[in-house]
Amino acid sequence: MFSKTHKSVVFLAILVKLAVGTDLIDRQVTKYGYVVWDGRFLDHSTTDDISGWSWDNRDGYAYQWYKHGPGVTDEYLAFDPKFKNPADQQSKVGVKMTVTETSYWTNWDNVVEKVRRTNLIPEGAAAINDPTPVGTGLLYYHFSILRSLINPLDVSKRHKFAFFEPEDAWYSPLPYFTELVFGGAAGENLTWNVANQSHWTAPWEIDVWQNFAYAIDFTEHHGHITLHYSTGGNDLVAVSEVIQTNTESTNHDWCIGQLVEPDGDYVFKEDVYYSGVYIEAGELTPRIAGRGDFK
Numbered sequence: 001m002f003s004k005t006h007k008s009v010v011f012l013a014i015l016v017k018l019a020v021g022t023d024l025i026d027r028q029v030t031k032y033g034y035v036v037w038d039g040r041f042l043d044h045s046t047t048d049d050i051s052g053w054s055w056d057n058r059d060g061y062a063y064q065w066y067k068h069g070p071g072v073t074d075e076y077l078a079f080d081p082k083f084k085n086p087a088d089q090q091s092k093v094g095v096k097m098t099v100t101e102t103s104y105w106t107n108w109d110n111v112v113e114k115v116r117r118t119n120l121i122p123e124g125a126a127a128i129n130d131p132t133p134v135g136t137g138l139l140y141y142h143f144s145i146l147r148s149l150i151n152p153l154d155v156s157k158r159h160k161f162a163f164f165e166p167e168d169a170w171y172s173p174l175p176y177f178t179e180l181v182f183g184g185a186a187g188e189n190l191t192w193n194v195a196n197q198s199h200w201t202a203p204w205e206i207d208v209w210q211n212f213a214y215a216i217d218f219t220e221h222h223g224h225i226t227l228h229y230s231t232g233g234n235d236l237v238a239v240s241e242v243i244q245t246n247t248e249s250t251n252h253d254w255c256i257g258q259l260v261e262p263d264g265d266y267v268f269k270e271d272v273y274y275s276g277v278y279i280e281a282g283e284l285t286p287r288i289a290g291r292g293d294f295k
Helices: 004-020 022-029
Strands: 034-038 063-067 077-080 094-099 116-122 138-146 159-161 179-182 189-194 197-203 210-217 224-231 254-260 270-281
Touching: 063 254, 094 116, 094 254, 159 270, 197 224, 254 270
Parallel strands: none
Antiparallel strands: 034 270, 063 116, 077 094, 094 270, 116 254, 138 210, 138 270, 159 179, 159 254, 179 189, 189 197, 210 224
16 A cells, blocks of 8 residues: 555654654644634633633633623623634634623722723733743734624724723723724724724625734833734735834733723624634744644
8 A cells, every 4th residue: 555665754754753752743843833822712612611700710711701791691792603714623613792781891990981891801821921932922813803784883983802901991091002993983994003003904894704813022011013814714914014012911901802982872782703712822823724733
């Protein structure tokens, strides 16, 4: 079935792998980077898998779940395979994240915020601001996002997605060092801001997955950021220059979900969908199919 030459090559490869170690070979032959935090809902298939999170019960959870309204988890989150990007081969499900008329979070000072929000935040395993395994401080924040005509986003109101939120954001109007914005002055476009300045924009079509990776260098808390983007199942490509900015971050301030700024009365539910959420070190994986390893 196989030639003698083929058998010899296979045998030699086995000997080399045994000599230098399986993990080292695996690292060397990996074309792209590797996952340092996995938020692809591999272990979150129902709201029961996340509603048990609390500050006293954090082990085993990929996400923190506290920035939301006072209702039950089912009011704000839903997990289902139909909610993920079909091109995403690693996630079991996607998540639908809803804001309602009750989506007002009571913050640390027991003050009810004026914005509406439903946010998931990486649990402390995320390697934010820590030296990465490759020793560079450069990390890639992957996610895909979608809007639909079912509980559509209100284009008259300003929405924020996938943003880094300063801990004292409710005390002062500090700019988020990066965020996606939709609605309000941005209209039907999805706009990428760095420190409140727009650096990229594109129409956000209904039922078309928008794929992103923030390439963020956290070195010395004063680094830079680049945006990578695609739609559907297309590979990510860089769509911005390298933007110098203060990338200072805590270990728990990247907010997945949506935040709706106050602007009149709220009547309708608004849904947004996320898929393929993970943080990567090393080289950027451009494929929306995603990484299969977790080092």
